[in-house]
Amino acid sequence: MNMISLRKALVPLGIAAALAVGGVALAQGADYQAAKAAGQVGEKTDGYLGLVGGGSPALKAMVDDINIKRKAVYADKAQSAHATVEEYAFTSGCLLISRTKPGEKYQAPDGNWQTRTAAAPLRDSRCPPA
Numbered sequence: 001m002n003m004i005s006l007r008k009a010l011v012p013l014g015i016a017a018a019l020a021v022g023g024v025a026l027a028q029g030a031d032y033q034a035a036k037a038a039g040q041v042g043e044k045t046d047g048y049l050g051l052v053g054g055g056s057p058a059l060k061a062m063v064d065d066i067n068i069k070r071k072a073v074y075a076d077k078a079q080s081a082h083a084t085v086e087e088y089a090f091t092s093g094c095l096l097i098s099r100t101k102p103g104e105k106y107q108a109p110d111g112n113w114q115t116r117t118a119a120a121p122l123r124d125s126r127c128p129p130a
Contacts, residue, residue, distance in 0.1 A: 031062055042105030042113055043096040045124055047074065047089030052105045052113050094127035 035041045035055075041063060044050040048067045051060060070092070071085065078088035097106045100116040108114045108122040120130070 032066065035059060035062070036104055039103075039105050039115065042107060043093065043100060044107040045090070045093045045097070045109060045111075046086075047091070047093035047096065050107060050113075090124075090126070091128060094123055095130070097121050097123055098127075098130035 032041070040052055040055055040059060041049050042052050048070055049063050051063055055063075071089070074089045074092060075085050078085045081088060098121060100106045100121055102116050102118055104116045105113050106116060106121050109124045114122060123130075
């Protein structure tokens, strides 16, 4: 799929992804919020949570658990949207990155971790408008 086709396919998924992301976010507790505030975890471009610079086994287990839950939501919603899990997860990643707050970590399109400032985050050119 070329970039233009991918963008056309992803835009309608944006609304559905927002709903899916909201449901997953509600399932994330105080440990997640603390790790996010400390810059230990961040949103990745692929729609999953990532460890920023390693972490404890407990932190890795939490990230893995959240990502398993996200993948289950993405798989369910992708089927309803007639999209692949990867397309749906990517669109969700775009939305999650756009929703980061100043001081939070996110993955830039080049794969490097960035700290969100007051400016809009760097997002993949294939992302639907925020």
